[in-house]
Amino acid sequence: MAIPTETLFLDPDSERTLQQQIQGLVADSILSGRFQAGEKMPSTRAFAKHLKVARITVSLAYNELVANGYLVSRDRSGYFVSDTAPRLPQFRPPPPDPEDAVDWDSVIANPFAPPSELVRPSDWRNYHFPFIYGQSDPRLFDHQNWRLCALNALGRKDFESLTTDYYERDDPVLIEYLRRQLLPRRGISARPEEVLLTMGAQNALWFATQLLLSPEKTAVMENPGYAGLRDLLRQVGCRTVFAEVDQDGLPPEAIPHGADVVCTTASHHCPTSVTMPIARRRELLRRAREENFIIIEDDYEFELPSLRAPTPALKAQDRTGCVIYVGSFSKTLFPGLRMGYLVAPEPFIRQARSLRAYIMRHPPGHVQRTMAYFLSLGHFDAQLTRMGDAFSRRRAVMEKAIEENGLELATPGLSGGSSFWLRAPAGVSTTALALRLREDSVLIEPGQAFFNPEEPNQNFYRLAYSSIASNRIPQGIELIARATEELARA
Amino acid sequence: MAIPTETLFLDPDSERTLQQQIQGLVADSILSGRFQAGEKMPSTRAFAKHLKVARITVSLAYNELVANGYLVSRDRSGYFVSDTAPRLPQFRPPPPDPEDAVDWDSVIANPFAPPSELVRPSDWRNYHFPFIYGQSDPRLFDHQNWRLCALNALGRKDFESLTTDYYERDDPVLIEYLRRQLLPRRGISARPEEVLLTMGAQNALWFATQLLLSPEKTAVMENPGYAGLRDLLRQVGCRTVFAEVDQDGLPPEAIPHGADVVCTTASHHCPTSVTMPIARRRELLRRAREENFIIIEDDYEFELPSLRAPTPALKAQDRTGCVIYVGSFSKTLFPGLRMGYLVAPEPFIRQARSLRAYIMRHPPGHVQRTMAYFLSLGHFDAQLTRMGDAFSRRRAVMEKAIEENGLELATPGLSGGSSFWLRAPAGVSTTALALRLREDSVLIEPGQAFFNPEEPNQNFYRLAYSSIASNRIPQGIELIARATEELARA
Numbered sequence: 001m002a003i004p005t006e007t008l009f010l011d012p013d014s015e016r017t018l019q020q021q022i023q024g025l026v027a028d029s030i031l032s033g034r035f036q037a038g039e040k041m042p043s044t045r046a047f048a049k050h051l052k053v054a055r056i057t058v059s060l061a062y063n064e065l066v067a068n069g070y071l072v073s074r075d076r077s078g079y080f081v082s083d084t085a086p087r088l089p090q091f092r093p094p095p096p097d098p099e100d101a102v103d104w105d106s107v108i109a110n111p112f113a114p115p116s117e118l119v120r121p122s123d124w125r126n127y128h129f130p131f132i133y134g135q136s137d138p139r140l141f142d143h144q145n146w147r148l149c150a151l152n153a154l155g156r157k158d159f160e161s162l163t164t165d166y167y168e169r170d171d172p173v174l175i176e177y178l179r180r181q182l183l184p185r186r187g188i189s190a191r192p193e194e195v196l197l198t199m200g201a202q203n204a205l206w207f208a209t210q211l212l213l214s215p216e217k218t219a220v221m222e223n224p225g226y227a228g229l230r231d232l233l234r235q236v237g238c239r240t241v242f243a244e245v246d247q248d249g250l251p252p253e254a255i256p257h258g259a260d261v262v263c264t265t266a267s268h269h270c271p272t273s274v275t276m277p278i279a280r281r282r283e284l285l286r287r288a289r290e291e292n293f294i295i296i297e298d299d300y301e302f303e304l305p306s307l308r309a310p311t312p313a314l315k316a317q318d319r320t321g322c323v324i325y326v327g328s329f330s331k332t333l334f335p336g337l338r339m340g341y342l343v344a345p346e347p348f349i350r351q352a353r354s355l356r357a358y359i360m361r362h363p364p365g366h367v368q369r370t371m372a373y374f375l376s377l378g379h380f381d382a383q384l385t386r387m388g389d390a391f392s393r394r395r396a397v398m399e400k401a402i403e404e405n406g407l408e409l410a411t412p413g414l415s416g417g418s419s420f421w422l423r424a425p426a427g428v429s430t431t432a433l434a435l436r437l438r439e440d441s442v443l444i445e446p447g448q449a450f451f452n453p454e455e456p457n458q459n460f461y462r463l464a465y466s467s468i469a470s471n472r473i474p475q476g477i478e479l480i481a482r483a484t485e486e487l488a489r490a
Numbered sequence: 491m492a493i494p495t496e497t498l499f500l501d502p503d504s505e506r507t508l509q510q511q512i513q514g515l516v517a518d519s520i521l522s523g524r525f526q527a528g529e530k531m532p533s534t535r536a537f538a539k540h541l542k543v544a545r546i547t548v549s550l551a552y553n554e555l556v557a558n559g560y561l562v563s564r565d566r567s568g569y570f571v572s573d574t575a576p577r578l579p580q581f582r583p584p585p586p587d588p589e590d591a592v593d594w595d596s597v598i599a600n601p602f603a604p605p606s607e608l609v610r611p612s613d614w615r616n617y618h619f620p621f622i623y624g625q626s627d628p629r630l631f632d633h634q635n636w637r638l639c640a641l642n643a644l645g646r647k648d649f650e651s652l653t654t655d656y657y658e659r660d661d662p663v664l665i666e667y668l669r670r671q672l673l674p675r676r677g678i679s680a681r682p683e684e685v686l687l688t689m690g691a692q693n694a695l696w697f698a699t700q701l702l703l704s705p706e707k708t709a710v711m712e713n714p715g716y717a718g719l720r721d722l723l724r725q726v727g728c729r730t731v732f733a734e735v736d737q738d739g740l741p742p743e744a745i746p747h748g749a750d751v752v753c754t755t756a757s758h759h760c761p762t763s764v765t766m767p768i769a770r771r772r773e774l775l776r777r778a779r780e781e782n783f784i785i786i787e788d789d790y791e792f793e794l795p796s797l798r799a800p801t802p803a804l805k806a807q808d809r810t811g812c813v814i815y816v817g818s819f820s821k822t823l824f825p826g827l828r829m830g831y832l833v834a835p836e837p838f839i840r841q842a843r844s845l846r847a848y849i850m851r852h853p854p855g856h857v858q859r860t861m862a863y864f865l866s867l868g869h870f871d872a873q874l875t876r877m878g879d880a881f882s883r884r885r886a887v888m889e890k891a892i893e894e895n896g897l898e899l900a901t902p903g904l905s906g907g908s909s910f911w912l913r914a915p916a917g918v919s920t921t922a923l924a925l926r927l928r929e930d931s932v933l934i935e936p937g938q939a940f941f942n943p944e945e946p947n948q949n950f951y952r953l954a955y956s957s958i959a960s961n962r963i964p965q966g967i968e969l970i971a972r973a974t975e976e977l978a979r980a
Contacts, residue, residue, distance in 0.1 A: 217599055
């Protein structure tokens with residue numbers, strides 16, 4: 001029986017190429033049993049005419065389907081569904097029985113609250129003025145070289161080293177680059193046994209909190225601070241002390257005696273961007289040594305340009321191994337990559353490696369190798385330079401617009417990285433402001449999520465310039481100023 | 491100052507292309523400050539001569555370095571280190587202070603034992619007769635199409651959807667394929683809200699045990715069974731009952747009253763390959779319903795050819811939602827990919843999704859999209875057919891060799907998937923046998939790791955044929971038989 005072309009349609013919204021769509025269409029129909037072994041396929045001419053595509057597109061799709069064993073080509077008579085084409089076994093599922101359904105509330109032993117609410121809608125790219133944080137800007141990403149590196153990493157030569165299940169090891173090429181190129185920029189020297197790759201910074205923080213904390217222990221976190229960390233501390237059930245941050249970051253005197261773990265973003269505080277001066281760092285390390293607490297340093301956004309000379313990481317001054325260092329590529333490459341790393345003394349890394357093996361074995365091999373190529377061929381540094389230039393320009397435009405429109409920087413002169421931290425007029429809730437601004441296609445990040453939930457503070461907000469083009473900034477800031485005034489008057 | 495070519499060397503052991511090596515060499519030297527801004531690079535001719543490579547290779551590397559901002563080209567005078575080349579800030583790390591080092595044993599609140607020992611050496615590819623399990627065979631993998639799919643997934647069109655940090659969602663294309671094509675083969679129908687992507691099966695099992703178990707709960711696992719699961723149960727600290735498996739898999743009557751979670755590999759038992767008959771499945775589900783326990787089904791190796799018609803998953807018969815289904819692509823694509831999935835009722839998946847967001851957000855986006863392409867274009871099914879053919883041939887050769895050499899199959903006639911489960915003569919320790927066989931370049935998997943550690947059993951071993959070519963099998967089996975006799979006599 002010949003297969004009529006009429007049963008086959010292309011999806012106008014598909015993201016695939018026409019050839020891919022045709023291949024998928026035919027493969028699906030064979031797998032699902034709609035096309036049976038021995039049946040004659042429409043001729044390439046008829047099929048092309050029906051689908052309104054070039055005949056060569058259908059031919060190429062058919063060739064691929066022949067290569068994959070779905071079709072056979074018989075001289076002069078055309079293409080047929082192969083007798084040995086892949087097939088799906090079909091089973092009829094029993095009807096569901098909702099009466100008897102499991103009561104999941106009683107069954108789940110360790111319920112997990114959803115992580116802190118996102119401050120951006122998932123369709124943020126459709127907004128005109130997305131002052132949102134931490135997403136990559138496709139205009140700045142070196143697409144072509146990333147693809148080339150991925151292609152290299154997927155080459156036959158690398159295949160064996162990448163596809164193997166290597167519980168213990170990380171990609172030695174990537175570790176070497178980190179140790180020799182990236183960490184030295186932060187003043188850190190580390191042996192390979194002191195570095196562990198993670199699925200982004202969140203994963204690194206999870207390992208650290210999981211290993212170091214328990215309900216009997218006390219953790220200190222910065223207030224305001226990173227909401228993702230607060231989630232982790234709440235989940236582990238430890239006592240959490242919120243230490244108020246000032247113009248110099250976390251004050252050592254705000255750390256109570258008896259602390260077990262102190263979490264800090266010393267070089268570039270989240271979300272205010274202030275930097276901890278060297279005297280404070282020394283005092284922090286001295287107390288850690290004397291009182292035997294561990295410091296988790298989230299060295300966040302260090303690669304991005306700063307107004308001042310870069311400062312080394314806190315870890316660089318750590319002579320006793322009391323600092324656990326967390327780094328990430330989410331901001332400089334893209335967050336969907338999920339790549340970060342831990343640097344810490346070997347006994348800690350050994351434990352974190354075991355924990356990683358339990359929960360997921362290791363991050364995917366070819367993602368590691370792609371990064372290793374991208375970094376070691378110099379593309380990463382080139383990308384940082386490019387991002388730095390663009391971000392500096394955007395920051396200058398933004399600073400001017402902020403001043404002209406009378407908005408208030410909470411930490412003037414200190415902003416670096418990719419965002420500003422602003423204070424709204426007294427009485428204006430930035431949560432309400434953010435919601436109101438969506439009507440104008442403006443996205444801002446209300447500050448509430450960064451504060452101790454027991455002392456809510458809706459007076460601040462963050463404006464990032466990592467995802468917004470320079471020429472949109474002035475109008476966006478103007479809209480924010482107008483909406484702020486509106487709310488202040490109300 | 492001109493840079494002398496003499497300071498630059500290629501690494502003969504490097505896995506990179508010559509052009510990549512040259513690029514890396516120059517970028518490294520600039521980043522580390524060895525080459526300074528304004529310095530003249532060696533001419534392409536001189537450099538090529540020194541390195542003994544084609545001049546075009548050096549030219550291409552230089553072009554790339556110009557594009558990345560490391561070099562500038564001046565007409566007629568050659569290439570120079572750019573004034574704006576990326577540079578590394580340099581810090582001098584303080585000397586270490588080992589006297590004062592942190593005592594990690596006292597600091598780590600939740601120590602993690604290393605996961606169960608690996609039964610293969612990391613250089614297993616250098617062994618002549620690798621009867622090891624679970625590694626991918628590069629001879630069977632559809633390399634070229636995987637690379638093409640990766641290239642597509644990294645295309646500009648897909649970039650936005652893949653690079654974004656999307657905590658909640660999985661790649662909708664991949665989820666759709668799983669629901670419409672893969673799960674129906676196991677008789678499972680599921681809504682998108684009932685599926686969650688994980689970092690391999692281990693990660694899926696971790697989510698399930700983490701959510702469902704606690705020190706107060708009781709888990710049942712098969713004996714012998716999967717060592718990775720036993721590790722997870724030990725870590726969560728629940729009471730673990732080991733249920734002896736017979737020729738029909740896990741006997742429902744071996745499940746004690748009061749069990750909270752029962753873990754099973756019903757369709758293809760690990761490591762014996764036996765299949766649970768339908769009557770037992772019904773009884774297992776009936777008891778789960780009546781006694782309110784949850785079943786974790788690790789539907790392991792279902793895609794691989796079996797001697798008999800495929801059976802649907804246990805999950806296919808689940809009418810109350812008491813089965814949590816775990817699947818993986820590690821065996822059919824490659825383990826380094828780290829991709830698996832959970833299928834379970836929505837309340838459970840919601841919790842698992844929250845937990846996933848805490849520990850790592852989500853699996854990398856472009857790995858998901860690459861898989862989505864590979865699967866939906868029909869390459870995956872074609873690959874299964876190819877693997878099925880090769881594995882069937884290898885199994886036939888192996889079965890014959892096993893019989894001819896007088897080795898004993900522990901589950902005769904039942905083996906499928908990618909391995910056989912064998913019994914050694916009484917008194918022969920397969921742990922010792924495995925060690926002895928390494929001298930002959932033979933790798934086997936001693937069975938000890940699969941058994942309840944409190945009742946050690948060294949009488950069994952697993953021989954897999956997923957990584958060994960057909961023509962090596964007979965000699966390998968002969969060597970095993972000879973070493974077995976040797977140990978039996980000793």
